[in-house]
Amino acid sequence: MTPGASCPHPGCAGTLTPTGYCLASGERVDPDTGLHSAAPAPPAVDASDESSQHWIVDPGVGAPAPPRPARVELPPENPDPTVLPTITLLDRADSEGAAVAPGELPLPPGTLLAGQYRLVRPLGYGGLGEVCLARDTKVDDRAVAIKMLHAELAADSYSLLKGERKELVELNHDGFIRVFNYGHHTGIGDFLVLQYVDGLTLEEVRDRAREHPEEFGHQRLLEFALAYGVRILAPLAHLHAPARGKVYGDLKPSNVMHDGSTTKLIDVGSVRRAGAPGLTTSLYRAPSVGERGESTPQDDLFSLGETLRTLCGLGRDRHDLADLAALDPLNGPGADPRGLGPVSLARALRRATRTARADRYATAGEMADQLRGVFRELRSLRTGAETFEPSPLFHQSAYALDGGLGAAPEVSHWAAAPPSAPHRTAPDPPEVAKGLPVPRPDPDDDHHGELSRLSDDDPEALLQHTGDWRDSPEVHLLRCRLRLRAALRSDGDLTAAGTALALAEAAIGPADAPHDWRLDWHRGLLALARSRVTEARDHFDRVYAAIPGEYAPKLALGHCAEHLGRWHEALTFHEAVRLRNPSLGSAAFGAARARLALGGPDALADAIAALDAVPQHSRHRTAARTAAVRVHIGHARDAQGLGTALRRLAGLFSAHGLTDDQARVRMKTEAWDAAHRLRGADELRALASTADPRLEFPGDAGELRKDLSRFYLALAHQAARDAPPADADGDAPLAELLLDRAYAVRPFALRHSRHGRDTPWLGTKIRNWIRASTPAPRSTWR
DSSP states (O other), X not given: OOTTOBOOSTTXXXXXXXTSBBTTTOOBBOTTTOOBTTOOOOOOOOTTOGGGGGOOOOTTTOSOOOOOOEEEEOXXXXXXXXXXXXXXXXXXXXXXXXXXXXXXXXXXXXXXXXXXXXXXXXXXXXXXXXXXXXXXXXXXXXXXXXXXXXXXXXXXXXXXXXXXXXXXXXXXXXXXXXXXXXXXXXXXXXXXXEEOOOSEEHHHHHHHHHHOGGGGTTTHXXXXXXXXXXXXXXXXXXXXXXXXXXXXXXXXXXXXXXXXXXXXXXXXXXXXXXXXXXXXXXXXXXXXXXXXXXXXXXXXXXXXXXXXXXXHTOSSSGGGHHHHTXXXXXXXXXXXXXXXXXXXXXXXXXXXXXXXXXXXXXXXXXXXXXXXXXXXXXXXXXXXXXXXXXXXXXXXXXXXXXXXXXXXXXXXXXXXXXXXXXXXXXOOHHHHHXXXXXXXXXXXXXXXXXXXXXXXXXXXXXXXXXXXXXXXXXXXXXXXXXXXXXXXXXXXXXXXXXXHHHHHHHHHOTTTGGGOHHHHHHHHHHHHHTTOHHHHHHHHHHHHHHOTTOSHHHHHHHHHHHHTTOHHHHHHHHHHHHHHOTTOHXXXXXXXXXXXXXXXXXXXXXXXHHHHTSOTTSTTHXXXXXXXXXXXXXXXXXXXXXXXXXXXXXHXXXXXXXXXXXXXXXXXXXXXXXXXXXXXXXXXHHHHHHSOGGGOOOSSHHHHHHHHHHHHHHHHHHXXXXXXXXXXXXXXXXXXXXXXXXXXXXXXXXXOOOOSTTOTTSSHHHHHXXXXXXXXXXXXXX
């Protein structure tokens, strides 16, 4: 074969070394068949056989070798995104018992290289030469790997090995095999002494997982694939650091080995300076790599994305990821509310494998953050257990976005006759725009320190405080959010917020702005503030595509889906966020609303379960417990259902933080109203017998009506006191309506009239007296 000629293996784009090795695959090419070493002849492709159209020769994988016996031990459930199974080979190649075929080693077995390393057996072939197992006779007879060049490359051996040795020594990271030493021996020339590892490559892991999925916990394989990714990104980040400026260049499944509980990049012969030519493998090579293998760090990330995609079995090629990442299937009536994890995984890998470098992750660290986030999502959706880690990109929002359900009903709740059912609709889009999480400031921004210390204060005050700050992208984005909040507070114009966002885009620059998710995030906020929900959904979907491991865009998409009536989709997004971090009340309320909107025999129980899952340490715990009581009251159709609501109401007063007396009166009024609609004497007695005595729930209709009359009077006082000052000379329609209800529900008595000269509703003077005479709240359940 002619050195430098194209590799004749079907589908391979590599070139040949003087010794007949393919530089793309690292495999020896058979001179008779033109195939990679030990590769079988490709099957004949019958154009009439549709199934054969998808047969692909993988020049980076070669022929499938017989599976090596190994033991795979699944780890216990663990929220750590780097935990993997333990894999132990049962026939490790570091023993000398097996016979060695003549001629397989460049020197006879037992030869002592450089007076120290005793050859044992061949291990494999690399693009530059053979790799052999040897024993280090001067260091406890430990097993080492000897990497040597072919004799035909002897003229260049010193320069090649010197360069490779220098690169390897500088790596100094546990994710790479270590270089112990180097030497020279007559007959083989220069050689490197490498750390010896022997386990399953990711290629073998992939094949084994397909054959025995139970060994990898079935669906847990997706999480383990992400763990492999996070582990591999650590040495890549070390390599890509500006101080080193190197690339790996030839990342593929066969170059990653899982030995016991460790993973290593095992062939570092392709390591080189970014932009320098070198080895690549066609199936895992980014389309942006140069003709001679010139690569950048983003090209390494592409190769890792393809490696993980094949490990997970997502599609036939990277282009299938677009269909797997689509949102439309989430809205079907049969959509699984826990089905978002694979979509997020497909999006994470799709971003890594985009055609243009600028569309991929900018750094290994950025990709690792997103893989960690997708891991947490997958694990929580699979187990139902919290897998929390603070977001690297967003502050956690203080707003519950409960749509009014998480608080005692306002007095206006009783303006309708009969009172309306508990509010179950999503908060208005402008309210969502104010309550979504806030992005953390860019660490590279000039004002990162000051921005990190700002509190969520009055927007006008913060605008004044930051008015003399030097302009930067983050300062403009802050002003966009502040002006948005100020405009919504005063029903003002959002033009100033849009102007601030345009200034941020200009400051980021035309080269980077199309790829900066922060701009789409703020465009989505402005669209919500203008109640343009479809437009907002498109912006947040682009954010989700850019940072698929983050929960904030999914929370925003869940709220958009609610307003668009896409309830299955809304439930899918809210469940993914809620299960991952139950402390986020926004997701719990969204999931509860979606469950109730979708209906079904378990809708009530599932909605309550979502609210109950908000833990005691969450700032939204009281709102969630309040909502659970109100939902129970709204769905109570008999004494049993209302009894559950009353028990929860007692717990809300005594253990779950509802301490405001006026709110307690409104909650009791809502519950007593529901009991009054039952009207059955037996039901009331049953309720009174099981209710917490501190609630003082009445056991007969007369006492119930007395209580309700007293509660309506208290609400009338609240309405009169809270009436706007602008109405001081007018009537108090809500207060009068509540007073009418108080008298209407009150049991008949000899003195039962609200009309006469002593009525407190004759004018402003008496109404003002009601306001002044309303006692201050006392700590009481009554």
